[in-house]
Amino acid sequence: MQTITITRPDDWHLHLRDGAALTFVLPHTARQFARAIVMPNLKPPVTTVELATAYRQRILAALPNGMKFQPLMTLYLTDNTAPDEIRKAKDSGFIHGVKLYPAGATTNSDAGVTNLKHCWKTLEVMQQVGMPLLIHGEVTDSAIDLFDREKAFIDQQLIPLRAAFPELRVVFEHITTKDAADYVRSDTSKKLGATITAHHLLYNRNAIFLGGVRPHYYCLPVLKREKHRLALVEAATSGDARFFLGTDSAPHAKGAKETACGCAGCYTALHALELYAEAFDAAGKLDKLEAFASFHGPDFYRLPRNTEHVTLKRETWKLPDELPFMDTTIIPLRAGEVLQWKLRGN
Numbered sequence: 001m002q003t004i005t006i007t008r009p010d011d012w013h014l015h016l017r018d019g020a021a022l023t024f025v026l027p028h029t030a031r032q033f034a035r036a037i038v039m040p041n042l043k044p045p046v047t048t049v050e051l052a053t054a055y056r057q058r059i060l061a062a063l064p065n066g067m068k069f070q071p072l073m074t075l076y077l078t079d080n081t082a083p084d085e086i087r088k089a090k091d092s093g094f095i096h097g098v099k100l101y102p103a104g105a106t107t108n109s110d111a112g113v114t115n116l117k118h119c120w121k122t123l124e125v126m127q128q129v130g131m132p133l134l135i136h137g138e139v140t141d142s143a144i145d146l147f148d149r150e151k152a153f154i155d156q157q158l159i160p161l162r163a164a165f166p167e168l169r170v171v172f173e174h175i176t177t178k179d180a181a182d183y184v185r186s187d188t189s190k191k192l193g194a195t196i197t198a199h200h201l202l203y204n205r206n207a208i209f210l211g212g213v214r215p216h217y218y219c220l221p222v223l224k225r226e227k228h229r230l231a232l233v234e235a236a237t238s239g240d241a242r243f244f245l246g247t248d249s250a251p252h253a254k255g256a257k258e259t260a261c262g263c264a265g266c267y268t269a270l271h272a273l274e275l276y277a278e279a280f281d282a283a284g285k286l287d288k289l290e291a292f293a294s295f296h297g298p299d300f301y302r303l304p305r306n307t308e309h310v311t312l313k314r315e316t317w318k319l320p321d322e323l324p325f326m327d328t329t330i331i332p333l334r335a336g337e338v339l340q341w342k343l344r345g346n
Ligand code: DOR
Pocket: 015, 041, 106, 107, 136, 218, 219, 220, 221, 250, 251, 264, 265, 266
């Protein structure tokens, strides 16, 4: 196959940031995707409908003339999120999920949930009104090995949570392990979905240490062993409607990554579809890309599928070494390397 034309995809997990940073990264996503679920981990976090309304306006204002893009907003769950805020969010029509960050699990998660018990009433209302819970699924216990934190989260938090709220729709975000893929597949409720990033399909944890420490391959949840990568490829390319595209593209300035204590996040917004195409192509499953990228997400979120199309061409091109980002740069994943697929200009 030399070209592939698919329904325009959406990104079901994205970090757009705010202010000046937003203006640099938004056009990359808008060129690739029609819509994106926008993460709320700003400083301060997007905890209320009022804050989400203002953030949405800033995103739309930052969109270059002539580009079309629909931000799908989320709220940041805290120990104190009021049940009424969920009703307001549902009524807004533009808030499509509430994000659970276990406090301390990742970038700007300090205001996250310390104990799910504090959120019981709020979760009840989410279940009632049909507001999906989007989960960063890692325990924060420092006694648990970093590579085991997703599996521990499933056993300690996710299984009990879903037993308590069987009708709550849950997206297990950016899954990274065979354990998570198996857990999602074992579920028969139709209430559970999972996003998978391009970097977790393409790389295992060796990429972080290839000849020296490689900060641009460091994200959370961290890349895992090859057996886990293979399980994710199998899940993503299987045609199973519970798995869908979410880049988790997370821009950090070069200096914030290349430092003694570098931030977590891989930047893939510029070339996400090309990376996914490469992963599906390597698995011999390009025919499954469209459903994963363009159908399963809107179906889960109960939104219409897009009607426009995009075309990817088998064509090598060199990704820039750096991308402009405010008064500095971002180093994209695969910087300076050759990609095998190219999204046609549009
Ligand atoms: O790698 C990550 N970066 N994982 C997250 O969960 C957050 C994100 C960010 O905001 O930079």
